[in-house]
Amino acid sequence: MTAGWSRREWLTVIGSLGVGNVAFQRALAATAAQMPSEGITPEMVKNAEWIAGISLSDSQRRAVANRLTASLRQLRQLRDTAVGYEVPPALVFTPVPGQAHGTGERGQVQPSPLSEPVRRPKSDTELAYLPVYQLAELLRTRQVSSVELTRLYLDRLRRYDPALLCVVTLMEDLALRQAEQADKEIAAGRYRGPLHGIPWVAKDLIAYPGYRTTWGAEPFREQRLEQKATVAVRLEEAGAVLLAKTSLGALAQGDQWFGGQTRNPWNPKQGSSGSSAGTAAAVAAGLAAFGLGSETLGSIISPSARCGVTGLRPTFGRVSRFGCMPLAWSLDKIGPMARCAEDCALILAAIHGADPQDPTTVTRPFHWPGKKPLRELRVGYFEEKGLATAETDLKVLRSLGVRLVPIRLPWRLASALVGIILEAEAAAAFDDLTRSGVQTGIGNWAITFRRARFHTAVDYLRAQRLRTLLLRQMQEVFETIDLYVGGNDLAIANLTGHPTICLPNGFTSAGTPTAITFTGPLFGETDLLALARAYQEATGHHRRRPPEEKWLPIEKEKTPPEKEKPPLEKEKTPLEKK
Structure with missing residues (x-):
């Protein structure tokens, strides 16, 4: 069922499951790509237990390996479905549980009274x-x-x-x-x-x-x-x-x-x-x-x-x-x-x-x-x-x-919580960049996005x-x-x-x-x-x-940049720093 998967595809899905460290994942992906009929093995699960924070018996490892192999197919389907950057997750955070959504009173607003009349400055x-x-x-x-x-x-x-x-x-x-x-x-x-x-x-x-x-x-x-x-x-x-x-x-x-x-x-x-x-x-x-x-x-x-x-x-x-x-x-x-x-x-x-x-x-x-x-x-x-x-x-x-x-x-716990939550959500928002291998032009985010793929869903929700x-x-x-x-x-x-x-x-x-x-x-x-x-x-x-x-x-020392032409014109010259 997994025949034809590339080493990169295996690395992607295995990484998203939080299995093992980076070096281990690369070896795991290479092995899985060469032996696609076996999928995830109990030995692979054993080597990944440290990141999950649990210890399993041999029978439990076999059961988990079978389920992970099935999960790989599901994740492949998810990744084959395009999701635009503008699409948020279905889950919504609220700082006030039970707060009413929709419209209501906006309140009354006007400038504070002036202490003296405002006159145009000289310069x-x-x-x-x-x-x-x-x-x-x-x-x-x-x-x-x-x-x-x-x-x-x-x-x-x-x-x-x-x-x-x-x-x-x-x-x-x-x-x-x-x-x-x-x-x-x-x-x-x-x-x-x-x-x-x-x-x-x-x-x-x-x-x-x-x-x-x-x-x-x-x-x-x-x-x-x-x-x-x-x-x-x-x-x-x-x-x-x-x-x-x-x-x-x-x-x-x-x-x-x-x-x-x-x-x-x-x-x-x-x-x-x-x-x-x-x-x-x-x-x-x-x-x-x-x-x-x-x-x-x-x-x-x-x-x-x-x-x-x-x-x-x-x-x-x-x-x-x-x-x-x-x-x-x-x-x-x-x-x-x-x-x-x-x-x-x-x-x-x-x-x-x-x-x-x-x-x-x-x-x-x-x-x-x-x-x-x-x-x-x-x-x-x-x-x-x-x-x-x-x-x-x-x-x-x-x-x-x-x-x-x-x-x-x-x-x-604030620093630990915000680190886990921010990294996981940011990595999800820019998942396409990580999976397409973009590493330059995005500051320090590339390593953060890769690291966040090792956070488990369980740990994110616990946070x-x-x-x-x-x-x-x-x-x-x-x-x-x-x-x-x-x-x-x-x-x-x-x-x-x-x-x-x-x-x-x-x-x-x-x-x-x-x-x-x-x-x-x-x-x-x-x-x-x-x-x-x-x-x-x-x-x-x-x-x-x-x-x-x-x-x-x-x-x-600088040359002033050009302005951008109005949006209705066919030719548009961006204002950029050279």
């Missing part, structure tokens, strides 16, 4: 660095047009991208069309809200028809997807103007992509971290008013910290991932990256809510501004050695009137069961607090789906930003953003700008 550079909520007021009162603002950002993208390497595709024609439409609507009194006419950038795993969606990886460099990501649809409905697709580390890891390494505007000799590398760099450098990033395990928080922008990773299920590259279905999240917490609130208001095309999504109320007084907030902090919250941050929080409560988080226990433990933590500050919680909070916001809290002696995080309960973004906003108003760290003069020497 274009100052204008480029204004936060969204101030740009919105300038657009609403027609002190600046969307076309003018869009041209300013397009010029800055062209000028500074050779130094920062943050742009994959410049979408000038689309942006100008959207900006012209926004100006017409605003002039006619059809104002859509605070994002109307505001230019933004999209991490290049967010699909937009007519333009490349490269995932930062060489094998997908010319990929064009016909679907439009739900987050892009919702921002268009809010009147926002899409400027460009920004870089991400290959397949959403790090800041190295096929165009080079995206740079930190505060120190161009340093990478911008990842994987939302280009969005963070573009926002920090005043090349766009805001952007969208994604996070599986730190990809919004890490580049936000490195580049000194304000990044919000929303509650899992709060924002649709439809049309966005899948890496780990039960971990991926899409969120805003902007100049301040106020901006993140306005962006979240536009993109959140249930989407029939993403079964993990729900609609839960999001109100802004928050009405709860800060003095009623119980804020957890850490006293443990190596994790202790900085006294300077605690001093600011005390001045805001919050109640500080020492806490501990359930650290023990998910332990994740359920972690969800319950975090629920207990939030019974005594409303949110917490700091904590080395990337693994924990990404596993449990809790929202986190990252913002600058100072600068090093070298002039690069440092960061602070606040983490809240599930769907608790209102209080989270309110405290972050108050912190920013009290400190002002987010108002500092990176030194543009540091980019110019690098800029002169």
Whole structure:
């Protein structure tokens, strides 16, 4: 029944069953390919028992060998059936068991009251660095047009991208069309809200028809997807103007992509971290008013910290991932990256809510501004050695009137759990790459994908069961607090789906930003953003700008890339880094 199988086919199916180590698998595959009539033998099973973590008797080995031989035929059928990258598994993770799906109340949102009227700055550079909520007021009162603002950002993208390497595709024609439409609507009194006419950038795993969606990886460099990501649809409905697709580390890891390494505007000799590398760099450098990033395990928080922008990773299920590259279905999240917490609130208001095309999504109320007084907030902090919250941050929080409560988080298993779950899901998402032998142009993923094929299904599901226990433990933590500050919680909070916001809290002696995080309960973004906003108003760290003069020497060594022609033209010239 298995006659004609190649050595590679045997290696593939045996590896997926978690049988033996790499050296053993190669020998096993060679033997099985030469003796196809025997299939898996009891001796092969014996040699594989160590990875399964069990010990079998001779009779048990014979029984398992027979079943594995049958499983090989089943796996062959599965692998012969094509599955697109856009197809998720039938199983859906939810951080709140029993939560209601579908539509519901979205909540009431409006910009926070302005302390004083907004006037157009004297210079274009100052204008480029204004936060969204101030740009919105300038657009609403027609002190600046969307076309003018869009041209300013397009010029800055062209000028500074050779130094920062943050742009994959410049979408000038689309942006100008959207900006012209926004100006017409605003002039006619059809104002859509605070994002109307505001230019933004999209991490290049967010699909937009007519333009490349490269995932930062060489094998997908010319990929064009016909679907439009739900987050892009919702921002268009809010009147926002899409400027460009920004870089991400290959397949959403790090800041190295096929165009080079995206740079930190505060120190161009340093990478911008990842994987939302280009969005963070573009926002920090005043090349766009805001952007969208994604996070599986730190990809919004890490580049936000490195580049000194304000990044919000929303509650899992709060924002649709439809049309966005899948890496780990039960971990991926899409969120805003902007100049301040106020901006993140306005962006979240536009993109959140249930989407029939993403079964993990729900609609839960999001109100802004928050009405709860800060003095009623119980804020957890850490006293443990190596994790202790900085006294300077605690001093600011005390001045805001919050109640500080020492806490501990359930650290023990988080790193192990997220490693098993992320690797298994990512390897499944990109199974075609592994089976076709792709090893270059995808960063460090090749070895990770191969390693993950040795995780058993039993161990993956056990990790998910332990994740359920972690969800319950975090629920207990939030019974005594409303949110917490700091904590080395990337693994924990990404596993449990809790929202986190990252913002600058100072600068090093070298002039690069440092960061602070606040983490809240599930769907608790209102209080989270309110405290972050108050912190920013009290400190002002987010108002500092990176030194543009540091980019110019690098800029002169580069040749500015071409823009991409509009999608309706037959000839399209991608913007690429040579």
